[in-house]
Amino acid sequence: xxxxxxxxxxxxxxxxxxxxxxxxxxxxxxxxxxxxxxxxxxxxxxxxxxxxxxxxxxxxxxxxxxxxxxxxxxxxxxxxxxxxxxxxxxxxxxxxxxxxxxxxxxxxxxxxxxxxxxxxxxxxxxxxxxxxxxxxxxxxxxxxxxxxxxxxxxxxxxxxxxxxxxxxxxxxxxxxxxxxxxxxxxxxxxxxxxxxxxxxxxxxxxxxxxxxxxxxxxxxxxxxxxxxxxxxxxxxxxxxxxxxxxxxxxxxxxxxxxxxxxxxxxxxxxxxxxxxxxxxxxxxxxxxxxxxxxxxxxxxxxxxxxxxxxxxxxxxxxxxxxxxxxxxxxxxxxxxxxxxxxxxxxxxxxxxxxxxxxxxxxxxxxxxx
Amino acid sequence: xxxxxxxxxxxxxxxxxxxxxxxxxxxxxxxxxxxxxxxxxxxxxxxxxxxxxxxxxxxxxxxxxxxxxxxxxxxxxxxxxxxxxxxxxxxxxxxxxxxxxxxxxxxxxxxxxxxxxxxxxxxxxxxxxxxxxxxxxxxxxxxxxxxxxxxxxxxxxxxxxxxxxxxxxxxxxxxxxxxxxxxxxxxxxxxxxxxxxxxxxxxxxxxxxxxxxxxxxxxxxxxxxxxxxxxxxxxxxxxxxxxxxxxxxxxxxxxxxxxxxxxxxxxxxxxxxxxxxxxxxxxxxxxxxxxxxxxxxxxxxxxxxxxxxxxxxxxxxxxxxxxxxxxxxxxxxxxxxxxxxxxxxxxxxxxxx
Numbered sequence: 001x002x003x004x005x006x007x008x009x010x011x012x013x014x015x016x017x018x019x020x021x022x023x024x025x026x027x028x029x030x031x032x033x034x035x036x037x038x039x040x041x042x043x044x045x046x047x048x049x050x051x052x053x054x055x056x057x058x059x060x061x062x063x064x065x066x067x068x069x070x071x072x073x074x075x076x077x078x079x080x081x082x083x084x085x086x087x088x089x090x091x092x093x094x095x096x097x098x099x100x101x102x103x104x105x106x107x108x109x110x111x112x113x114x115x116x117x118x119x120x121x122x123x124x125x126x127x128x129x130x131x132x133x134x135x136x137x138x139x140x141x142x143x144x145x146x147x148x149x150x151x152x153x154x155x156x157x158x159x160x161x162x163x164x165x166x167x168x169x170x171x172x173x174x175x176x177x178x179x180x181x182x183x184x185x186x187x188x189x190x191x192x193x194x195x196x197x198x199x200x201x202x203x204x205x206x207x208x209x210x211x212x213x214x215x216x217x218x219x220x221x222x223x224x225x226x227x228x229x230x231x232x233x234x235x236x237x238x239x240x241x242x243x244x245x246x247x248x249x250x251x252x253x254x255x256x257x258x259x260x261x262x263x264x265x266x267x268x269x270x271x272x273x274x275x276x277x278x279x280x281x282x283x284x285x286x287x288x289x290x291x292x293x294x295x296x297x298x299x300x301x302x303x304x305x306x307x308x309x310x311x312x313x314x315x316x317x318x319x320x321x322x323x324x325x326x327x328x329x330x331x332x333x334x335x336x337x338x339x340x341x342x343x344x345x346x347x348x349x350x351x352x353x354x355x356x357x358x359x360x361x362x363x364x365x366x367x368x369x
Numbered sequence: 370x371x372x373x374x375x376x377x378x379x380x381x382x383x384x385x386x387x388x389x390x391x392x393x394x395x396x397x398x399x400x401x402x403x404x405x406x407x408x409x410x411x412x413x414x415x416x417x418x419x420x421x422x423x424x425x426x427x428x429x430x431x432x433x434x435x436x437x438x439x440x441x442x443x444x445x446x447x448x449x450x451x452x453x454x455x456x457x458x459x460x461x462x463x464x465x466x467x468x469x470x471x472x473x474x475x476x477x478x479x480x481x482x483x484x485x486x487x488x489x490x491x492x493x494x495x496x497x498x499x500x501x502x503x504x505x506x507x508x509x510x511x512x513x514x515x516x517x518x519x520x521x522x523x524x525x526x527x528x529x530x531x532x533x534x535x536x537x538x539x540x541x542x543x544x545x546x547x548x549x550x551x552x553x554x555x556x557x558x559x560x561x562x563x564x565x566x567x568x569x570x571x572x573x574x575x576x577x578x579x580x581x582x583x584x585x586x587x588x589x590x591x592x593x594x595x596x597x598x599x600x601x602x603x604x605x606x607x608x609x610x611x612x613x614x615x616x617x618x619x620x621x622x623x624x625x626x627x628x629x630x631x632x633x634x635x636x637x638x639x640x641x642x643x644x645x646x647x648x649x650x651x652x653x654x655x656x657x658x659x660x661x662x663x664x665x666x667x668x669x670x671x672x673x674x675x676x677x678x679x680x681x682x683x684x685x686x687x688x689x690x691x692x693x694x695x696x697x698x699x700x701x702x703x704x705x706x707x708x709x710x711x712x713x714x715x716x717x718x719x720x721x722x
Contacts, residue, residue, distance in 0.1 A: 249443040261520035263387025290440040290455040291573035306412045306580035355409040
């Protein structure tokens, strides 16, 4: 049997290097379909482009439904205007940080893929004042180095641009690459589906690779509406401890996924995840968010009648840069937690989740005390 | 129980957005006797209905039960607690306040670097929330961890009390005053079935009301709120959203909803029939659960009625019991004639019920 660690790393590499900007997820969706196909019973693609891989459970009908949601879209750029001499003006797709893109190589997805460079004036020609300010998006340009004619033949406004960044293995179990936000979580779903092959589970498991998260949690909303799961677990990346990290309680690389505590997390589902983690010795960390989480979990929770929702965060450094960095152990721990939680989800567990209304006697006792 | 006692008990209960259990249990103990059906949903909304002997489309009346507060996210090695705001809090009100933390209601105070150690320049700037902490008197992290844990919510340690001339003072009057009004509403006569919803997570984005309206599918919705009141020194007349003692405020527009015109007119008529004062809510910023409810499914005709409260989202808000009484009478009149309101709404759409 193949070393499972290396396997996860290989899957991560392919997921990281395949493009799939928000609203333009076709290439990454095709890869996810290829990876998930052998591990599930059915694959569906909904109107917005979410990919749902269904692994049927053995429970009685109506069968429980558990949804895993990891967005597969990534941030990047879009061509705004084709200038002369092979220069492109660009705009952002999702939350690009203009402070970390100067000099980066990109791929312009035109009629053919075209390699480009995000240009920057050399330090010799910039003033002291300019050096202290990031270059705003409207002043950035991509240089594709082609003639006018060839540029116009291949590239039009609206074409998307992804980072051209090779996946690399660092010391220990650490790896780096682009779009690990949120391909790390797609890889975790892959690990979970793989483990699920060896487990009995009552619930139908819907592993959903969602679209358009980076532009406003859009795919998760339609995905959850289409399924109306009994439990939904969003998987995303979370800010890991790093120098200058402003968040005062970051999660740490290599210590397992963060388990959300806050208004966006259903208390019953959260406790079930924590209990499964304890029982199977899966490391988890506490991740506190008082309100909005900015993840698919935020949209899923208020879909239709409301959905019991949880959030697992894989620790990641340098978020929204081409140098995102994670620990492969965290991805695998997340996959194990997903699979074991799904395998232990029963109607009895779910039945205890609605907040109880006290009966008359209990209320009377409380009143008299 | 008098209105005053009801509002005071609700004000004292804990229920920060995302953890509304204590206030929900209290509300349930008040409304259970007057409703024929009750349940909760996955987010913690409490639904109570009266259908027996009533026919027609469903009126949903809702009030959010959550309050703004703090959430502990980190315990320092010296036993001090770092926190984030849950909902909209002005950081300037926090230094020096008394709070209670977590389900065990551990007492604490919000500390900040003292004025002695601040430079003259620093003293002129508001303290950012990141510099503040809660001190529960613990010597170190180990001692603090016996009493509180990350994720615990904290609220102001205010106990409500009568105040001034016919006023009442307490925390969380936004929106426990609306909850009190909804408790009273469930005992009122109405020709149509009424579903009352005590909603969760209003303060962090109108989240409970959205799923509640999806579930109830009401024909009309009335939102009960405690709203801003700025009749205080230094506020120009045109900036005063409402005035204390001038009766319930009726919203013609806010940042989240343009209420249904027929329902707005009906609320005015109801107040006038009841012989009580009413006022417009004269500013158009802010939002209420109405913002989420009116656009659920195919849309819901929605209106908002509020009791003015000074200093909301702070440790001590102030309201007038006469405003509450006027609001209660207005709602009673509105409910008694809600069939006529529905007929006018249908007529406007060119339909005849």
